Amino acid sequence: MISRPEIVALREAYSAYASAPRDDAAADDIRPLVCRVVDVMKADGWPPERVIVAVKAIAREAGLVPSSGLMLAHAELDESDSLLTSSVRWCIEQYYDARILRRG
Numbered sequence: 001m002i003s004r005p006e007i008v009a010l011r012e013a014y015s016a017y018a019s020a021p022r023d024d025a026a027a028d029d030i031r032p033l034v035c036r037v038v039d040v041m042k043a044d045g046w047p048p049e050r051v052i053v054a055v056k057a058i059a060r061e062a063g064l065v066p067s068s069g070l071m072l073a074h075a076e077l078d079e080s081d082s083l084l085t086s087s088v089r090w091c092i093e094q095y096y097d098a099r100i101l102r103r104g
Contacts, residue, residue, distance in 0.1 A: 018063035
């Protein structure tokens with residue numbers, strides 16, 4: 001699973017994000033990669049909680065480590081924390097196909 005092209009592409013994108021100046025456009029480019037990984041894992045029978053843990057592990061392997069502020073309710077998130085929280089949201093939305101949920 002680790003060498004699947006979708007996972008390699010996501011890891012490389014996270015790594016580039018971790019090592020370069022960050023902006024919202026760079027994070028937006030990562031969303032479709034997260035969604036592809038979610039689709040692959042879901043198709044392989046992974047439950048949503050394991051998908052989230054796996055995506056967070058891919059980010060950590062690529063150098064995106066959450067700051068201590070992530071665990072504080074009123075702390076402002078830095079760029080990495082923001083991308084990590086967005087990645088988790090994207091996993092949930094993709095896994096449960098948020099378009100269907102919004103129509104309901």
